[in-house]
Amino acid sequence: MKVQRLRLMLWGTILLLLLAGCQTSTDDAGDKEMILATTTSTQDSGLLDELLPLFEEKTGYIVKTIAVGTGQALAMGEKGEADALLTHAPDAEQELERSGDVINRKRVMYNDFIIIGPVSDPAGIKGQPVDTAFKQIADANALFVSRGDDSGTHKKELSIWESTGIDPQGQEWYVETGQGMGDTLNVAAEREGYTLTDRGTYLAFKHLLDNMEVMVEGDESLLNIYHVMQVNPEKSEMINSEAAEAFVSFMVSEEVQHIIASFGVDTYGEPLFFPYAE
Amino acid sequence: MELVWEGLQKAIEMLISGDPEVFQITWLTLRVSLTATLISVMLGLPLGVFLGLVTFPGRKLVVTLINLGMGLPPVVAGLWITLLLWRSGPLGHYALLYTPTAIIMAQVLVSLPIIIGLTTAAFQQIDPRLRLQIKALGASKWQSFLVLLRETRLAIMAAVMAGLGRVLAEVGASMMVGGNIKGETRILTTAMVMEVSKGNFDIAIALSFILMTLAFLITLALTLMQQRKRSA
Numbered sequence: 001m002k003v004q005r006l007r008l009m010l011w012g013t014i015l016l017l018l019l020a021g022c023q024t025s026t027d028d029a030g031d032k033e034m035i036l037a038t039t040t041s042t043q044d045s046g047l048l049d050e051l052l053p054l055f056e057e058k059t060g061y062i063v064k065t066i067a068v069g070t071g072q073a074l075a076m077g078e079k080g081e082a083d084a085l086l087t088h089a090p091d092a093e094q095e096l097e098r099s100g101d102v103i104n105r106k107r108v109m110y111n112d113f114i115i116i117g118p119v120s121d122p123a124g125i126k127g128q129p130v131d132t133a134f135k136q137i138a139d140a141n142a143l144f145v146s147r148g149d150d151s152g153t154h155k156k157e158l159s160i161w162e163s164t165g166i167d168p169q170g171q172e173w174y175v176e177t178g179q180g181m182g183d184t185l186n187v188a189a190e191r192e193g194y195t196l197t198d199r200g201t202y203l204a205f206k207h208l209l210d211n212m213e214v215m216v217e218g219d220e221s222l223l224n225i226y227h228v229m230q231v232n233p234e235k236s237e238m239i240n241s242e243a244a245e246a247f248v249s250f251m252v253s254e255e256v257q258h259i260i261a262s263f264g265v266d267t268y269g270e271p272l273f274f275p276y277a278e
Numbered sequence: 279m280e281l282v283w284e285g286l287q288k289a290i291e292m293l294i295s296g297d298p299e300v301f302q303i304t305w306l307t308l309r310v311s312l313t314a315t316l317i318s319v320m321l322g323l324p325l326g327v328f329l330g331l332v333t334f335p336g337r338k339l340v341v342t343l344i345n346l347g348m349g350l351p352p353v354v355a356g357l358w359i360t361l362l363l364w365r366s367g368p369l370g371h372y373a374l375l376y377t378p379t380a381i382i383m384a385q386v387l388v389s390l391p392i393i394i395g396l397t398t399a400a401f402q403q404i405d406p407r408l409r410l411q412i413k414a415l416g417a418s419k420w421q422s423f424l425v426l427l428r429e430t431r432l433a434i435m436a437a438v439m440a441g442l443g444r445v446l447a448e449v450g451a452s453m454m455v456g457g458n459i460k461g462e463t464r465i466l467t468t469a470m471v472m473e474v475s476k477g478n479f480d481i482a483i484a485l486s487f488i489l490m491t492l493a494f495l496i497t498l499a500l501t502l503m504q505q506r507k508r509s510a
Contacts, residue, residue, distance in 0.1 A: 033373075035376065040475065043472075044472075044475060044476045049460070064376050064457065064459045064462065065457075065459060065460070066376065066457040066459070067457075067458070067472075079364070079365075079366060080365055080366065081364055081365055081366070081375075180475045181475075182474070182475040182476060182477055183474075183475060204476060204477050205477040207477075208477055208479075236365045236366065238365045238370065238371070238373065
């Protein structure tokens with residue numbers, strides 16, 4: 001009898017869970033929902049956690065954030081799989097704008113890229129201009145760790161290599177992780193290599209990177225500019241363009257720009273992003 | 279190693295303080311995993327019994343495919359489900375991508391072959407003379423099925439546990455089709471991946487303790503059920 005009762009209870013629980021599981025699939029918020037495809041840095045820094053509840057409260061739209069690399073976020077825009085994008089690869093974004101895949105593209109904020117490396121600085125790049133630093137790394141055959149994941153940071157790194165005329169592809173000193181910034185920083189620290197990173201992620205990981213320090217910073221070419229944009233509603237009839245438009249306006253609004261300016265100061269003693277709306 | 283200790287402390291702290299986000303993530307993990315396993319069992323058990331007892335042309339090929347499916351990389355499952363659920367895909371208009379339902383679909387895809395495969399193997403192991411004997415005693419089809427089910431219950435419970443284990447451990451497909459959306463599709467495994475990429479190893483380790491505790495409790499319950507029936 002006891003066993004049977006236990007069995008009954010177990011099946012009851014499972015059935016309940018099943019019902020609970022089905023329930024979520026049916027309560028569809030429909031046109032109240034929008035998909036934001038963005039880069040991992042905006043999510044990992046915690047900035048979106050701070051901004052999105054405000055947006056949802058103001059507009060009633062619910063934002064589903066899909067944090068992928070900039071490359072994938074842009075591809076999602078191209079396919080009409082997202083409603084709005086928040087990315088940091090101006091050249092690639094411009095191409096989508098030109099082809100009509102995205103509209104209403106607005107500058108939102110920036111932070112900067114930095115080159116970090118082992119304290120011992122085997123290639124002697126500390127304080128050098130960006131191009132010179134990259135050239136010296138190549139000349140010294142010093143290890144360089146690349147993200148290699150088509151992210152905004154990776155795209156930036158490739159454009160610097162291009163401007164130096166060096167093709168790092170296949171070189172023994174050039175390592176591609178194919179992973180996010182955090183993982184790549186860990187690989188660089190573990191193997192004592194140089195890498196290009198956004199300052200925000202570096203600050204978040206600094207406590208784990210004892211042997212690494214900032215080598216090159218402050219160059220204008222290292223600006224990391226974020227844009228917000230709507231996916232062209234013609235791409236798919238499922239696109240929620242009203243929500244996307246509201247999101248673009250929200251991101252460039254004075255209130256949000258103000259929040260961006262002070263975000264991260266409490267934790268890191270310096271802001272992670274700077275407001276930059278046009 | 280210090281991190282492990284910190285993580286354990288953090289886990290206890292998060293549970294005691296009743297961190298609503300952690301509870302929500304844990305609850306969703308439980309709900310998704312149990313639902314997926316239940317669906318897999320309901321579909322996989324009859325199919326496995328059928329494949330184990332009935333012979334038909336092409337059966338070997340089907341069994342081979344099921345056995346292949348037992349090792350289906352979750353990322354492959356995730357990719358297929360994504361293609362299916364994309365707005366531009368065949369099921370796009372249901373807007374299921376980035377919902378718990380999408381995760382359940384991917385989890386079923388990876389656990390179903392395990393349940394089918396292990397059930398098939400269990401039923402094939404039954405002594406053919408037993409089947410003859412049951413028939414000789416005049417059992418109806420349904421009755422003989424119940425007798426055989428009783429005969430294979432240990433192996434079938436093991437199949438359920440293997441399927442559940444696969445589902446609880448899965449991360450790649452859940453990340454892809456769920457999108458790790460805060461408050462909606464974030465489950466313990468995808469939250470762990472995210473915390474690691476944020477450099478929050480202590481939180482990731484804390485979540486790992488919660489996941490392992492959850493897995494332990496469910497497996498314990500199933501094992502008790504399995505072993506108790508045996509002695510009964």
